[in-house]
Amino acid sequence: xxAQTVSTSPGETIFKVLFESAPxxxxxxxxxxxxxxxxxxxxxxTMTKREDIVGKHLFEVFPDNPNDIKADGVxxxxxSLNSVLQNKxxxxxxIQKYDIRRPDGSFEERYWSPYNKPVLGPxxxxxxxxxxxxxVTNFVSLQKEQSEKEKMTDDLRARAVEMEVEIVKRSEEIxxxxxELEQKVAERTVELESVNKVILDYKFALDSSCIVAVTDxxxxxxxxxxxxxxxxxxxREELIGQDHRIINSGFHPGEFIRNLWVTIAxxxxxxxxxRNKAKDGTYYWVDTTIVPFLDEKGKPYQYVAIRSDITSRxxxxxxxxKSLKEISDYKYAxxxxxxxxxxxxxxxxxxxxxxxxxxxxxxREELIGRDHRIINSGFHSKDFIRKLWVTIAxxxxxxxxxxxxxxxxxYYWVDTTIVPFLDEHGKPYQYVAIRADITGRKLAEEExxxxxxxxxxxxxxxxxxxxAFSYSISHDxxxxxxxxxxxxxxxEEDYAGSFDNEGKRLLNVVQDNARKMDTLINNxxxxxxxxxxxxxxxxxxxxxxxxxxRADLSKDQDCxxxxxxxxxxxxxxxxxxxxxxxxxxxxxxxKYSANTPVPxxxxxxxxxxxxxxxxxxxxxxxxxxRYADKLFGVFQRLHSSEDFEGTGVxxxxxxxxxxxxxxxxxxxxxxxxxxxxxxxxxxxxxxxV
Numbered sequence: 023x024x025a026q027t028v029s030t031s032p033g034e035t036i037f038k039v040l041f042e043s044a045p046x047x048x049x050x051x052x053x054x055x056x057x058x059x060x061x062x063x064x065x066x067x068t069m070t071k072r073e074d075i076v077g078k079h080l081f082e083v084f085p086d087n088p089n090d091i092k093a094d095g096v097x098x099x100x101x102s103l104n105s106v107l108q109n110k111x112x113x114x115x116x117i118q119k120y121d122i123r124r125p126d127g128s129f130e131e132r133y134w135s136p137y138n139k140p141v142l143g144p145x146x147x148x149x150x151x152x153x154x155x156x157x158v159t160n161f162v163s164l165q166k167e168q169s170e171k172e173k174m175t176d177d178l179r180a181r182a183v184e185m186e187v188e189i190v191k192r193s194e195e196i197x198x199x200x201x202e203l204e205q206k207v208a209e210r211t212v213e214l215e216s217v218n219k220v221i222l223d224y225k226f227a228l229d230s231s232c233i234v235a236v237t238d239x240x241x242x243x244x245x246x247x248x249x250x251x252x253x254x255x256x257x258r259e260e261l262i263g264q265d266h267r268i269i270n271s272g273f274h275p276g277e278f279i280r281n282l283w284v285t286i287a288x289x290x291x292x293x294x295x296x297r298n299k300a301k302d303g304t305y306y307w308v309d310t311t312i313v314p315f316l317d318e319k320g321k322p323y324q325y326v327a328i329r330s331d332i333t334s335r336x337x338x339x340x341x342x343x344k345s346l347k348e349i350s351d352y353k354y355a356x357x358x359x360x361x362x363x364x365x366x367x368x369x370x371x372x373x374x375x376x377x378x379x380x381x382x383x384x385x386r387e388e389l390i391g392r393d394h395r396i397i398n399s400g401f402h403s404k405d406f407i408r409k410l411w412v413t414i415a416x417x418x419x420x421x422x423x424x425x426x427x428x429x430x431x432x433y434y435w436v437d438t439t440i441v442p443f444l445d446e447h448g449k450p451y452q453y454v455a456i457r458a459d460i461t462g463r464k465l466a467e468e469e470x471x472x473x474x475x476x477x478x479x480x481x482x483x484x485x486x487x488x489x490a491f492s493y494s495i496s497h498d499x500x501x502x503x504x505x506x507x508x509x510x511x512x513x514e515e516d517y518a519g520s521f522d523n524e525g526k527r528l529l530n531v532v533q534d535n536a537r538k539m540d541t542l543i544n545n546x547x548x549x550x551x552x553x554x555x556x557x558x559x560x561x562x563x564x565x566x567x568x569x570x571x572r573a574d575l576s577k578d579q580d581c582x583x584x585x586x587x588x589x590x591x592x593x594x595x596x597x598x599x600x601x602x603x604x605x606x607x608x609x610x611x612x613k614y615s616a617n618t619p620v621p622x623x624x625x626x627x628x629x630x631x632x633x634x635x636x637x638x639x640x641x642x643x644x645x646x647x648r649y650a651d652k653l654f655g656v657f658q659r660l661h662s663s664e665d666f667e668g669t670g671v672x673x674x675x676x677x678x679x680x681x682x683x684x685x686x687x688x689x690x691x692x693x694x695x696x697x698x699x700x701x702x703x704x705x706x707x708x709x710x711v
């Protein structure tokens with residue numbers, strides 16, 4: 023079929039209006055690359071007129087930029103189109119630089135994301151090629167601008183990467199939608215001989231890929247497709263008979279809406295972006311084209327609104343704007359709150375902010391052109407300064423504390439971070455030093471040493487007082503706790519039949535919490551007793567002791583873990599106290615590996631020169647090493663009580679017993695991969711045989 027053999031009918035005219043008004047940038051090409059049809063959006067984007075390009079060869083209308091010796095847009099596009107003709111399959115091209123000729127003959131730099139799709143005739147030959155593009159010039163420009171700004175800080179570079187990922191993801195989503203649209207268009211353009219069939223096929227394609235609504239001349243909604251219902255969250259019944267005020271977000275001013283209506287009321291097509299509000303109160307953005315359908319007098323009798331969801335793109339644009347503002351805000355914040363200096367790669371000062379001048383007591387004119395020896399106090403060794411320069415010269419950030427000398431001879435301390443900015447070869451071309459005045463803190467450190475010594479004495483005294491207090495409180499709590507347990511048991515035995523399900527549940531909660539309280543009191547008493555108890559040393563067969571603990575725990579806890587015990591070194595220690603260590607460590611290992619498919623616990627020891635190290639390893643829940651220093655404190659837990667029961671006292675008892683024997687206790691772990699707890703006993707003090 024050619025342009026000369028297609029008759030013009032009212033139905034085809036409507037189809038032509040729909041195609042030319044669709045939001046996408048589309049060309050229809052014949053197999054010999056003659057332009058057959060063009061959408062309004064494509065003509066506007068390429069600064070051409072439909073009547074000037076239809077019937078002409080593609081590359082006659084869109085040649086390479088003669089001023090760009092690297093231009094390869096024509097050759098790349100030709101190769102893609104030839105691939106479509108030969109293989110009869112769609113071809114997606116990478117982003118292309120393809121400059122567009124302006125009406126005055128000059129060329130404007132443009133970047134495109136092209137997609138070429140064949141349309142096959144009944145005999146399987148290619149009868150048309152649909153050439154669809156996305157104008158990504160702004161995106162590429164933003165990438166270039168963002169690349170330059172990425173040099174500011176590592177954090178800003180990370181933000182730019184995240185934004186790029188979001189943009190690319192949105193681009194992929196758009197491309198996927200375009201592929202679906204082109205697939206449906208291609209499936210229904212094979213039978214172009216039937217104009218009515220083409221119109222129905224394009225209506226189906228629009229309903230599948232776009233958000234469509236039809237209103238009468240007064241704006242009353244007469245038809246909406248499924249996509250309109252999905253994005254607005256209104257049912258079709260709730261929309262029909264209403265006007266578009268039902269989704270008005272109140273975002274656009276009255277003048278904006280008035281201009282829209284004036285445009286379409288005159289029979290002109292309106293294009294723009296609208297922010298609407300869904301039924302649930304959420305907002306969404308749509309790229310909108312409103313096409314007036316005119317009667318025989320040229321007056322609109324209905325309007326067809328074709329929309330595409332651009333919410334993600336608008337959110338990305340807002341994110342970009344905020345990021346650019348944040349860059350400016352960060353610079354302002356640094357200048358306001360920090361001492362900032364910028365030097366070249368040789369260390370010559372090129373910029374110093376007001377705070378730098380204030381603390382150094384030099385004017386900006388006295389600092390610019392000098393290196394940092396102007397404020398060198400002579401306090402730091404040459405090796406210290408050499409290591410600083412080696413670090414930043416290798417492109418790494420240096421962080422430390424520096425003592426400098428002001429112009430009047432006074433000294434000040436600054437907490438300093440020096441950030442190298444690297445060129446395309448990875449070599450520093452300038453350094454940004456960000457400092458904070460810590461003179462007061464450094465002067466206070468010496469005073470704090472004495473205060474800390476006094477504080478340690480007071481903490482020790484306070485700890486002893488708290489232990490006595492907790493021991494007393496624990497005893498005092500037993501009487502009311504026994505009463506709670508007794509009355510709860512009476513209620514369960516004598517009145518259980520009077521309770522509904524909720525009453526029984528609450529009774530179980532009371533009993534469960536009473537049991538937990540009893541365990542906590544026992545643990546607190548045990549913890550307090552450890553601090554007071556004198557060590558009664560004797561020879562301990564450690565293997566036998568651990569075997570006994572394993573047997574007791576397996577019976578009480580319905581243990582499913584496989585516990586492997588290697589030969590354990592004997593020790594001279596307090597058997598009862600060391601027994602508590604093994605009970606708590608092994609209980610923890612069983613508890614935190616209970617959800618592992620095949621829980622395995624390994625117990626071993628290692629004799630070193632001056633100590634024996636015992637270990638308990640499991641393959642359970644593990645923990646984050648950032649919080650390892652919290653493990654052995656009283657009531658410190660790294661897991662929620664809903665996931666694993668416990669009082670937070672057991673490991674504190676382990677720590678107290680081991681340190682009381684002159685040893686150490688520590689742990690290593692990884693989330694989801696288990697943990698290993700170790701404790702040591704010093705050989706010399708135990709005089710092992």
